[in-house]
Amino acid sequence: MAGSVGMAKMSSVESAWEQWRERLLSRFEVSCEDEPRAGLYVLVDSRARPGLDKLLPEVPSLGWVSLWRESVLESYTDIAPYLIQIDRLAFNNPRDLQSRLVRRLWREGREQHMLTWLWSPLALEALSSHFGRYSRYATPDKRAFMLHFYDNRILERLRAVWTEEEAASFLSPCAEIWYRERDFEEAVWKNPGRPVACAIDNEQMLSDDQHKKLLWLGRADKLAMQLREMYGSVLDGESDVSLLRRISEQLERAARYRIKCDDDLLNYVSKGIVIATRFDEHPVMQERLRGAMRADTTYREALSEIDGEVLSQASQMNDVPDSKGGRHDVRG
Numbered sequence: 001m002a003g004s005v006g007m008a009k010m011s012s013v014e015s016a017w018e019q020w021r022e023r024l025l026s027r028f029e030v031s032c033e034d035e036p037r038a039g040l041y042v043l044v045d046s047r048a049r050p051g052l053d054k055l056l057p058e059v060p061s062l063g064w065v066s067l068w069r070e071s072v073l074e075s076y077t078d079i080a081p082y083l084i085q086i087d088r089l090a091f092n093n094p095r096d097l098q099s100r101l102v103r104r105l106w107r108e109g110r111e112q113h114m115l116t117w118l119w120s121p122l123a124l125e126a127l128s129s130h131f132g133r134y135s136r137y138a139t140p141d142k143r144a145f146m147l148h149f150y151d152n153r154i155l156e157r158l159r160a161v162w163t164e165e166e167a168a169s170f171l172s173p174c175a176e177i178w179y180r181e182r183d184f185e186e187a188v189w190k191n192p193g194r195p196v197a198c199a200i201d202n203e204q205m206l207s208d209d210q211h212k213k214l215l216w217l218g219r220a221d222k223l224a225m226q227l228r229e230m231y232g233s234v235l236d237g238e239s240d241v242s243l244l245r246r247i248s249e250q251l252e253r254a255a256r257y258r259i260k261c262d263d264d265l266l267n268y269v270s271k272g273i274v275i276a277t278r279f280d281e282h283p284v285m286q287e288r289l290r291g292a293m294r295a296d297t298t299y300r301e302a303l304s305e306i307d308g309e310v311l312s313q314a315s316q317m318n319d320v321p322d323s324k325g326g327r328h329d330v331r332g
Contacts, residue, residue, distance in 0.1 A: 013110075017103055021091065024102075027119060027176075028088050036121040038175040038195070040086040043067075043131070044105060045114035045150045046079055053077040056084070059097045063124045067132040067150070081150040083131065085124045113152035117178035126197050130173050137204040139211050147204070152179040157217040159189075161210045172196055183241055220247045223269050231274060246273055253280060257289045257299075264299040271303065271314075278317035284310045 024040065046052040056064050063085035068074050090098035109115035120127055131149075138144045149155050156179075159167055171177065173196065177189040206214065224243050228235055235243065250272035251265070257280075259268055271279050279285060288302035 013107065016110075017106060020106060021103075024117075025091055028091075038119040038121050040088070041118040041120060041124070041127060042084045042086060042102065042105060043116040043118055043150050044082045044084065045148065046082055047148075048112050048114040049105070049108065050078070052082060053080065055101070056082065059101055061087070062098060062101070065124060065128045067128060067135050069128070069132065071132075071135070073146075081135065081148070083118075083124065083128045111184075113180050113182075114150070115180075116150055116152060116155070118174050119176045119178075120174045121195055122173045122197060127173055130197065134170060134204055137206050139206060139208060141208075144203075145211075153182060153221060154218070155179055156181060157214055160217060161206070161214050182244070219265070220244050220251060223247050223251075223266060226266055227270060227273060230270065234274065243273075246277070249277065257293055259292075259299055261299065264303070267300065267303040275311060276315050276317045279311075279314040281317050282310060282314040285314060 028037075028040065030038070044052060056062060064082055066074070066077065066080040066082055068076065068080045073080070084101075086102055087098055090096040090102075093099060094103075105115060118127070122130075134149050135147055136144060137147050147154070147158075149158055158170075162170070171189060171191050172193075175191055175195050179187050179189070181187045221244065224240065224247055227243070227247070238246075247269055250269040253272065254265055254268045257268075259265055268280075280289060284307070288297070288306075289299075291297045292299045292302040
């Protein structure tokens with residue numbers, strides 16, 4: 001029985017790969033008379049691909065470059081982002097090493113957000129120079145930050161933060177960019193104009209407001225990683241999408257109490273995840289949180305050293321409405 005299930009799963013994966021391969025082949029054929037045909041590049045976040053830096057040199061005639069080249073991170077080849085140029089002819093032969101490489105990257109990336117497909121008529125050097133500048137940014141006060149935009153989740157956040165002009169500048173050398181949205185749906189970001197090389201300053205600048213918004217949009221992912229480290233197997237049965245949805249709900253609830261500190265948010269959200277979504281609606285928790293809002297106590301104190309009986313009762317808050325048949329609310 002186990003063998004049959006394994007074979008069926010393998011067959012399903014192979015079928016999905018063939019569909020993706022046909023999609024790639026179809027896109028290769030798209031061209032316009034007034035512009036050169038776009039070639040395929042794969043941008044890989046090797047933080048999720050151990051050994052990729054050793055594998056790439058083994059593929060004959062493969063064009064590739066690290067986006068961290070000529071930067072202070074150049075020596076970290078094992079976790080660098082790699083831009084890889086894929087030859088159209090390689091897809092004619094499934095046994096070709098380039099074709100096998102793409103298939104492997106696709107298979108290993110099916111449950112992740114670390115693979116981006118770029119369609120561009122530009123040469124590898126020009127494209128890598130363009131996107132290499134986006135692997136970092138600075139704020140007006142001269143602080144510098146790494147920017148892992150090759151993680152599709154972060155690319156989505158950036159699209160929510162950039163101005164229209166900034167987004168157009170990023171996309172400018174590409175005809176299309178394919179990536180995965182948060183829920184693993186495939187997104188196609190199309191360039192309405194003609195792909196062109198668009199030079200930007202050596203240092204990408206984000207305003208203070210953009211910087212703060214970017215950090216806020218990434219808070220749920222950061223909490224998800226922390227919670228998995230804290231609770232291990234307790235959350236093993238929870239998918240990343242489900243966990244993120246629950247964390248986002250807890251962040252909305254935490255905003256009612258004006259909780260902003262990272263440690264306090266982790267404390268609050270963790271209780272909403274492992275105790276009950278509505279743990280805060282227990283009368284004792286309500287009073288504690290109101291006290292923190294009035295600054296009579298700290299949020300850390302309000303969310304710590306809670307009586308075991310209170311926690312036990314709070315764990316039922318998902319199922320038992322309050323005495324008025326509604327929900328407590330302390331907003332205001």
